[in-house]
Amino acid sequence: MTAPHVSTSSTPTPPSTAEKAVRPDKPRRYGPMGLALTAAAAGLWAAWTSGIDPAAILRGPEQLVRILGLMLLPPDLGTVPDALAGMIESLQIAWVGTIIGAVISLPLGLLAAKNVGGRFSTTMARQVLNLLRSLPELVLAILFVSMIGLGPLAGALAIGLGSIGTLGKLTAEVVEGIDRGPIEAAEAVGGERFQVLRWGVLPQALPEIMAFWLYRFEINVRASAILGLVGAGGIGGMLSNFLSYRRYAAAGTAILIVIATTIAIDMVSSRIRRRIIAGPRGPKPTADPIPSADAL
Amino acid sequence: MIRFRNVTVEYPGGVRALNDVSLDVPAGELVVVVGLSGAGKSTLVRTINGLVRPTSGTLEVDGRDISSASKAELRAIRSDIGMIFQGFNLVKRTSVLNNVLMGRLHLVPRWRTMLARYPADDVEVAMQALERVEIVAKSYVRASNLSGGQQQRVGIARALAQEPKVILADEPVASLDPPTSHVVMRDLQRINRELGITTVVNLHFLDLARAYGDRIIGLRDGRIVFDGPGSDADEQVFEDIYGRSLTADDVLQAKAEL
């Protein structure tokens, strides 16, 4: 997407008392209009040049209903034990991967925070995090499979490495957002760098960082459910086999298990996240914490 | 214009916010409601436009029964009643004009609302409303960029844009400083006089109530304990309403001097 220029909206000059009753002209706001036009133009270009056959789109719903019918009516109960075992392996991959990611991202994130690391280490840490963030888990999984062989360990390592980028960035942002007060207090009583971190920074930032770890676990459960596609363990390998051999009923059952598990994990995890943020005796916020647009 | 007959409002928690209230407000009057926090002032004005439904009793506005109105009827009745809020309730992220145009929504077809293409007549009414509260120069400014007093005047303009028969104001000056409070109260009084719009205002401060109210209604624990002209409302009456002698907190003047 190209950058549409956002005009700095010119506020009308403050009216003198004599002008109080004068209706101002409607100002033109080019920023939003530019953004909308750019989006529309990009959309038209993409649709025009995509070469997608409109007939295929029209056939889609019918095909989808047919395949969903094959998947769900009736479900293939015979695959349930295997699918459950696969799902459990996916959960294990996500768990271990999240822990790997959390452990490595914490120091990296601290280094990347402007108010903790030095200027050089901050820049370096940020670039490392950016690089890691642009590598999809699936690519990492393929690399690990070719290095240490087929199996869930490759998946866990891929998930772990893949989590470091986002977790590190969020950690840095949380740490940058904390109060200066306690840091200064810890410095004022003559604390060393490590002590300042331990007593001035971590107590404030840790609850939020831990909430992000849990949130990442939710995302990793979804990711680990597909890693099997490249032989990195979990339910994904089974799923892709079922789909390529057109065993739709078995695939449907496995998908249902994935859906049920992720929804259950999300519910438990979001409840724990709220408690971590609000504290055990604190009030219960009604909604999940909304990441700021910058933190995304 | 407004007729309460034995109206009782009980909230789900079991709180009786209004208890057997009967009250008539003739057209064109400016009524000020006073009472302690929790006396039921907000509940009283909010039943008038159906934001709160009476548990029992009947309530008519301009001859139309609120207590038994259907959804569509309620919308029609509400379109004749402008409301002004303590916290202004403006959409902060849009222009002053768009906020005032919300007062025209009952007349605007849904598709026009969705596209934000208002008929020129409605824009004209909105502009005139802004002119009446002397803030038309800010029409295209974001509401969030106005001061509190200016925001409340936009709130008044939004109510005026409805071309209402009744205006309700729930503590319209509670978030404003003393001089601005007087400006806003004078606006309300002027509108009541010039346009003859029946006006019900909840106020916390007694001196404001006496200065601007044609008639004062005292509420205590959901019951009307005083009803009469401002000149009759002496210290003794206020002590009845408040159940204690007056303190500096109860008058704006004293507060301004603190």
Add this chain to the structure above:
Amino acid sequence: MTAAPTQPASARPPKPPISWKVPAGIAAFLLVTWWAGSGRFGVGLSIPELFAGLERGQRIMEDLFDPRWQAWRGLIGPFIETLRIAILAALLGCAAAFGMAVLTSRISAPGLRSFLAGKAVLNVVRSIPDLLYAMVFVAVFSIGPLAGIVALILFNIGVVGKLTSETIDGIDTGPLEAAQAAGARHSQAVRTSVVPSVLPNFVAYSLYAFELNLRASLVVGFVGAGGIGQVLFVALNGFRYDVVSLIVICIFIVVFLVESVSIALRRRLV
């Protein structure tokens, strides 16, 4: 807070006892971690294995650090296809997501029934990984970008729908009440008070979704849903790690560019 016996204000409160839940939680955490990491029941995490792997991976590493620069011409076409997929998926998916968000926030939902139904649909949509959508839609539409677009549309509905719906939950309901008090219909009240309040956030989430789509199109390409991912898959299967490395570098650059623009835009929006 529980009702404590009233004390004189100056009395020191007793230190609240540490609940048994904290050590129990830590123990459970360690136990699960051991179980999930062990070779017998879980993924078999072992450090020696790791180092052995790194040694075996030496040739791969060497190739990765020696990208095949001259192959860049062949990547332009697939990259443009990826861009197309991401644009269409972001536009269509985010538009649909806005509708879902209005339905699934208590504040803006037109009724309890549509609220509950919307919530349920959104939860199911969100629970399915993007690649799984891609697999299913490749089965539906056969191989090609259409499958990728539809897969990412659903992914966007999940992500942007949830974020926007939570933003609506957090807005001030005063203006909505003001619109209703002025006799507006629910739909009009939502359009005039909720939409302007959340629009900047929604646009920011949509830009974010566009970035995610660029990255995800790598992955959906693996199952034949078009774009640069398909090229990457071929390179990986052919053990052409020098090409893989070039593709990864290109993606890094593209994502970095898009992200810079989108962060600059988002700053101005919110």
